[in-house]
Amino acid sequence: MSDLIKFEETISFLLAKVSTAHRNSLERRMGQIGLHGGQIFVLFELWQKDGQRQIDLAKKLDISAPTINKMIKGLIDINLVTRSRADGDGRSTRIFLAPRGLSIRPEIEEQWLELEESCLSSLNKTERTVLASILIKLRNLFNGRPNSEEDDE
Numbered sequence: 001m002s003d004l005i006k007f008e009e010t011i012s013f014l015l016a017k018v019s020t021a022h023r024n025s026l027e028r029r030m031g032q033i034g035l036h037g038g039q040i041f042v043l044f045e046l047w048q049k050d051g052q053r054q055i056d057l058a059k060k061l062d063i064s065a066p067t068i069n070k071m072i073k074g075l076i077d078i079n080l081v082t083r084s085r086a087d088g089d090g091r092s093t094r095i096f097l098a099p100r101g102l103s104i105r106p107e108i109e110e111q112w113l114e115l116e117e118s119c120l121s122s123l124n125k126t127e128r129t130v131l132a133s134i135l136i137k138l139r140n141l142f143n144g145r146p147n148s149e150e151d152d153e
Contacts, residue, residue, distance in 0.1 A: 015138075022119060029111040033104070034078060038063075039071055040108055046081065046097050047105060054083070054093045080104065 007013045026037040041061055045052060052060075058068040072095055075081040080101040083093050120128055140146060 025115060025118070029115050030108075033107050033111060035108070036071075036074065039075055039080075040112075042068070042071055042075060042095075043080065043097075043101060043105075043108065046095060046101065051094050051096050054095055057095060075101070 023037060026040075030037050030040055042057060045057055045060055054068060054072060055065070057072075058065055061068065063071075072081060072083060076083060078100075079098050082096050082098050084096065085093055120131075123131065137146075
């Protein structure tokens, strides 16, 4: 009989546990300002380029159409974004930041930076740089670009 895998000793197990803990912490922090963790990624995209098509947001965030629709509905309900039909194509919708979607940014940034510091407080600058490099490589591998040096996703 072969040796059984000790799952809890694998990198994948550790990565899954860290990911879950980080996501839970993100949810708690964003919950303090009335958001769900996933919603902030929609806002991040719109802060970079407002008025994006809903389908393009789904692709950038690598989520399904029903999921992005639910996220955007939640953001509309709390007056952070608006949705309008794209010119010339009644099937396509564009998502725009509402005034509150712009004004809430400093509050989100504050929570994000506090999360960042709480996650990395025990790491020195070199360790942070190495961790970022490893995470970028893993992300690129998962996205089908194993040899990519790009880190701007």
